[in-house]
Amino acid sequence: MSLLQPAQMAFDDPGLATRRAELVATLRAFLPEDAVLERREEVQPYECDGLSAYRQLPLLVVLPRTVEEVRRVLKTCYEREVPVVARGAGTGLSGGALPLGDGIVLSLARFNQILELDPVARTARVQPGVRNLAITEAAMMHGLYYAPDPSSQIACTIGGNVAENSGGVHCLKYGLTVHNVLAVTFVTMEGELVQLGSEALDAAGYDLLALYIGSEGMLGVTVEVTVKLLPVPERAQALLAAYDDVEKAGLAVGEIIAAGIIPAGLEMMDGPAIQAAEDFVHAGYPTDAAAILLCELDGTNQEVSEQIMQVRELLLASGATEVRTSQNDAERIRFWQGRKSAFPAVGRISPDYYCMDGTIPRRALPEVLKRTAELSKEYDLRVANVFHAGDGNMHPLILFDANKPGELERTEELGGRILELCVEVGGTITGEHGVGIEKINQMCVQFSPEELRQFHAVKEAFDPRSLLNPGKGVPTPRRCSEYRQLPDRAHRH
Ligand SMILES: Cc1cc2nc3c(=O)[nH]c(=O)nc-3n(C[C@H](O)[C@H](O)[C@H](O)COP(=O)(O)OP(=O)(O)OC[C@H]3O[C@@H](n4cnc5c(N)ncnc54)[C@H](O)[C@@H]3O)c2cc1C
Numbered sequence: 264m265s266l267l268q269p270a271q272m273a274f275d276d277p278g279l280a281t282r283r284a285e286l287v288a289t290l291r292a293f294l295p296e297d298a299v300l301e302r303r304e305e306v307q308p309y310e311c312d313g314l315s316a317y318r319q320l321p322l323l324v325v326l327p328r329t330v331e332e333v334r335r336v337l338k339t340c341y342e343r344e345v346p347v348v349a350r351g352a353g354t355g356l357s358g359g360a361l362p363l364g365d366g367i368v369l370s371l372a373r374f375n376q377i378l379e380l381d382p383v384a385r386t387a388r389v390q391p392g393v394r395n396l397a398i399t400e401a402a403m404m405h406g407l408y409y410a411p412d413p414s415s416q417i418a419c420t421i422g423g424n425v426a427e428n429s430g431g432v433h434c435l436k437y438g439l440t441v442h443n444v445l446a447v448t449f450v451t452m453e454g455e456l457v458q459l460g461s462e463a464l465d466a467a468g469y470d471l472l473a474l475y476i477g478s479e480g481m482l483g484v485t486v487e488v489t490v491k492l493l494p495v496p497e498r499a500q501a502l503l504a505a506y507d508d509v510e511k512a513g514l515a516v517g518e519i520i521a522a523g524i525i526p527a528g529l530e531m532m533d534g535p536a537i538q539a540a541e542d543f544v545h546a547g548y549p550t551d552a553a554a555i556l557l558c559e560l561d562g563t564n565q566e567v568s569e570q571i572m573q574v575r576e577l578l579l580a581s582g583a584t585e586v587r588t589s590q591n592d593a594e595r596i597r598f599w600q601g602r603k604s605a606f607p608a609v610g611r612i613s614p615d616y617y618c619m620d621g622t623i624p625r626r627a628l629p630e631v632l633k634r635t636a637e638l639s640k641e642y643d644l645r646v647a648n649v650f651h652a653g654d655g656n657m658h659p660l661i662l663f664d665a666n667k668p669g670e671l672e673r674t675e676e677l678g679g680r681i682l683e684l685c686v687e688v689g690g691t692i693t694g695e696h697g698v699g700i701e702k703i704n705q706m707c708v709q710f711s712p713e714e715l716r717q718f719h720a721v722k723e724a725f726d727p728r729s730l731l732n733p734g735k736g737v738p739t740p741r742r743c744s745e746y747r748q749l750p751d752r753a754h755r756h
Contacts (some may be wrong), residue, residue: 269700269734272364274303274320279365282323282545286367290325295334300324301342309368312353313362313415314701316615316671321348321362324325328373329454330448337484338454342747347452349480351392351423354415356618356700359426359735360415366730372495377401378487385492386445386462391422391485395429400492407492410437414583414603422485428477430695432528432559432599435653439695441476444490449475449483452726454506461488474721479697482725482730496561499527501595505552507532509648512554513628515581516652518560520625522577524570528559529653530602533632536647536660536729537601541745543608546601549585555600556583556652557577566715580604597627605649606660613645613662617674620702621685622694634684635659642677644670656694657685707734707743715743 272279283301290299293725301308301323310318322345329334340347346366353360362368374390374582377398381387382405387398395416398409412431413419421431425447430439437443460472475482494620510530532540533554541548548555556578558588560570571588578586589595601608609616623631632648639646645662659681663674682692682705690700692705706715722729738746 268318269363271319273616274306274364274519276364282345282365284555286323286339286343287337289343290323290336294327294332296333297328298328299361300326300423306455307363308352309353309370312350312355312358314356314361314699315615316665316720317358317700319362321368322365322738324368324370326370326373329465330429332452333369333450333486334454334456337450337452338369338732340367341452341454341728344728344730346733347484348428348732349422349484350427351420352394352415352447354416354419355423355427355699356620357427357438357693357701359697359732360423360698361700361735363702363733368392371484371486374422380405380492382407382492382593384441384462385494386489387492388487388489389421391425391488392420395419395421395424398492403490403495406495409443409490409496410493411440411443412432414606421488421490425476425485425696426478426480429695430651430654430656431452432530432602434695435529436525436527436561437493439563441473444472444476444488445491446489447472447475447485448487448510452728452730454609457483459680460489463546475598477697479699479724479736481736483724484731496527497563498567499559499561499592499595500567500573501528501557501559501589501598502574503587503589504549504556504558504578505549505585506554506556507584508582508746509554509632510629511582512556513652515556515578515583515634515688516628517625518577519574521600522573522652524560524574526558526653527561528557528599530557531555531648531650531652532557532602532605533648535645536605536649537606538750539612539647540601540605543611543709544600545602546597548601552584556753557602559599569714598680602649609649609660609662614664615662616669617660617661617663618696619678620656620694621657621692622681622697623657623685623688623690625652625655627688627690628652628655631657631684631688635681638677638680639683642673644674644677649650652693654694655690679705686729700735703738703742705745706738712740712743715740
């Protein structure tokens, strides 16, 4: 049995069917017919997010079109004590949008409009269901773009990005979602509309905007986001360096940063990830390399010319067996294509894969890679490594087959050990994918009982009945005490 999946609820359970019928009648009194999905085949597409090992059919799916409808849906659920899970595109990798059997999924898919794009102020005011890449596509005609670029940017929504504080290749230089969002408007569980932040750079009082960003849909339902736009740099150029040893590549990452250069992207892939990506998109990667580093530099023509030479020398001095420099934009994009397709590429070589997300200090990179390889042997599960090396954000991909008895449970345990290794070396259990249900046990390792009590107090201040995405993100004290007492954990710590 899975260690993480909450107890499953049967869709046809008579008690749930009665609750469903009552709620449908109430919601249809103020929502159009097509805004409430109640039949099994209608709600099935919402049963999981990108962490598809875990599935649960929701009680109902509700697709409002206006802020007023969101307010009324939430107020109704509040009064009837029905839990609510907000959903963007469902690409999340930590189970954040996993439904609850007795709760609704509130999809923001119909909130897909860019409300205003101001090229002078360099801001865009958008609805939460707007895709991340759609913002850049709209801003490009003004020579602007939205910097945070998750690899899922073609599909994921800005509402989901805000909830997960998402990152991407460009975040090393330009920051995460939290550094690129100026204001958020959300609806509380009671149906109240709240705005945090403004177009000004700072505001009086507590920085609640920073608290809200990354809160995984547990504090409110986002209905509008104002983002910063940046000018497209004059020039961008990328380097691809091959290594015969993963540790050497790991050390080179630290040397580039230590030289005072902040690349626009600094990513690493190990042998299995290189092979999978090459077979999938034919990016021209050296498949005999143990690791590759991809380094992009952007800025003015002069800056890029100087830094390309400097980084090239650093890479060669750090033991790279080959260094290629992109000669044009098409080649630069091809270098990145393999990296950006790495997850689906790995999905082709294994029936299932589990994408971990931990962050470590850069200096610990070689050690963590070595110990991850040892753990991979111990659990007899293959691991491919793809990561935002510049900011120490690792994505070990564990390859498994959920149809083989016990393999999912072994994968979960191996994943847990890798995350705990990240904490041990001074890192954290998430870099950008959030906690969701996936890392809920490791929250007990990362934080003390007192810290977790404070997290619960924050949740209670926003959502006193704990109806917004309950059971995700922050573990209960009981869950932690049970987890800490697991015989295997006691032995390891
Ligand atoms: C192939 C692939 C590559 C990826 N690469 C990256 C990457 O490079 N960087 C990265 O950070 N992530 C990455 N992800 C993870 C994922 O795409 C991000 O977490 C993304 O932000 C999720 O957006 P979404 O719209 O799909 O949200 P969903 O999956 O629908 O939801 C995610 C969470 O946000 C909450 N939520 C969604 N909308 C709202 C709202 N309007 N109000 C309140 N809460 C809301 C949900 O309740 C849930 O907790 C990747 C995923 C895949 C499948």
